[in-house]
Amino acid sequence: MTTERHRFVILLAEDEPADAHLVQVALSENHILADLQHVADGRDALEYLRREGPRFADAPRPDLILLDLNMPRMDGRQFLAAIKLEQNFKDIPVVVLTTSEVERDIVSSYHLGAAGYITKPVDVVQFIAAIRDLGEYWFELVRLPDNQKARP
Amino acid sequence: MKLQTRLLLAIGVTLTLLTTANLWISYREFDGLVDAEMVKEARNIRAMLMATRRVYHQQFLDSGLPVNDKTVGFLPAHALARISREFPNWTISGMSFNNVSDRPRNPENRADTAEMEAMTWFRANPKAEEHIGEIMGADGKLYYHYTAPMWIEEYCLKCHGQREAAPASIQDKYAESYDYKLGDLRGVMSIKIPLTTMHDRVLTIWRVDAVTHLVGYLLLFLVLAGLLRRAVTLRLSGLETITQHLMAGDYRQRAEHSGSDEIAALGAAINQMADAVERREADLRRFSEIAAHHLQEPARRMASYAERLTQQLAGRIDDAEIQLSLDFIGQQARYQKNMLHDIERYLAADQPRGELALPDARQILAAILARAQDRISAVGAEIIIGELPSAWIDAPRLSDLFEVTLDNALQHGGAEKSTLGTRREAASAAAPLRIAIDGEQVGNLVRYRISDNGPGIEAQYREQVFQVFERLSSGRGGTGIGLAIVRRIAESCGGRAYIETAQGGGCCVVVELPAREIS
Known part of the structure; x- marks a missing residue:
């Protein structure tokens, strides 16, 4: 394990600005100093990872992907299926943001390999708490050492 | 009543009636055939006997042979009785015959009750050439009784006319049976054929015929029942099962409908209906699910932001009315979200x-x-x-x-x-x-x-x-x-x-x- 730290990068794929804003609020309320990168749908998220196009030429590799399910062009389920086929990205943990536990159960029944789920609560406080739990968990446990991250 | 039961019952009743009619007719036919055979046989025997009688009578008269103890046996009236006794040694038919009379010179030739009755009948029906009846023999068995009348003819009177005119030997030997009149009925040729043997033969033939028919009709019935089951009943109950599945909400079920008959057409129609219902159900279901799911999102966001607004304005609102309005917005948005969430759960409740x-x-x-x-x-x-x-x-x-x-x-x-x-x-x-x-x-x-x-x-x-x-x-x-x-x-x-x-x-x-x- 390396002791070298770098800024934690979260890629948020979310088409709804109001929800993206809530994630931003939750991170800052929790004092999580993460670098939040925001894309609007699954296709942008894939292009981001592949660093396609001038927009994403210098995109930092995310340590965690927060994935909304219902998005135009390429939805969360299709995105999950797509990155599990890409050797370079299949190890990046993906936490799926769902609207309900029904949706969560249905998505998990596809066995697409999500690392976790957050059911978007009505309560902002609850949402902040959920993001905090997530942050604590992934900061301590899942953040990959540099040598592993460099693996092809 | 089930279709199969109804049809099989109808077929069964028809076949039973058909079999009964068939067997009855064939029994009648066989019976008639036997009667005809017996009549034929009796007639032949009678003809043979009458011819023999006639020849022997003539021979006796022509030869002028005296009638004495040594020659009387040649007289047909005597000879026939003996031939009749000898007859069973040459056949097992059980048949017997004799020429009998109400006034015989040979006591062996005395007519019995049945023969006397036949004679009475012939006197009443003088034109009849034969009479057929059934009698109970001395052995307790039934006999077919054939009788033919023997009317007094010219030549009979040579020995049975006036006694004085009869040959001397006749006058010497017999004191009775004279004064016969031309056209009198004095006797019958009586032929008795055992009925049981004949009936047994008929019954045997009829039984074989009956069994053949019964087996045939039974086979026909079984084949029809099998066909009905395979071609109709099983397929209909298969279609019933499919519709029950569809009714229970399993819209993937489809009927098998090979062939080009009406049931196959019904199967195809049910499948088309199932396709349509499944499509409509899926559309409706998908629409409901999407609606319930997607409507939750803005409701949730509204609730979230109402709450956030409350937080942001904390301490800055001094008007209780404003706070109350804000609370109501949040409350109603939550309620809407909860309701849509439960609708989503309800819609998803029937699927694992x-x-x-x-x-x-x-x-x-x-x-x-x-x-x-x-x-x-x-x-x-x-x-x-x-x-x-x-x-x-x-x-x-x-x-x-x-x-x-x-x-x-x-x-x-x-x-x-x-x-x-x-x-x-x-x-x-x-x-x-x-x-x-x-x-x-x-x-x-x-x-x-x-x-x-x-x-x-x-x-x-x-x-x-x-x-x-x-x-x-x-x-x-x-x-x-x-x-x-x-x-x-x-x-x-x-x-x-x-x-x-x-x-x-x-x-x-x-x-x-x-x-x-x-x-």
């Missing part, structure tokens, strides 16, 4: 949300209780967990079952929101809410019971509460879908859900699920 198995009910309930801990404490409820056997269901839906029923008990059995006049307060404010959750396996099903010690639900409302949006009280934050979700889950698993009175009078929601996979 994971693998069907035997999930650990205890573990699932423990997770729910952990999540509901705050509410349980707020109500001050005591939760008693009993035996919880596993049922055949997916874990997420079992979790929903427990969650909804627990929620129901907490909401309606207890005094969670004291401002809204609860049932519980009215019933017994003193006793703490006690919720018991247990289960038992009864045969092929597992019965879970979630009961409380609240005031219970009146019998007349026990079905109503399982309807969507049916609530027995306003307020309380319930959406009125919970128990409908429970019933939909239970029924889609092949079980059921109902309410009974808990021990002590509270409400007991009973959920029955299959204990193992239903084949």
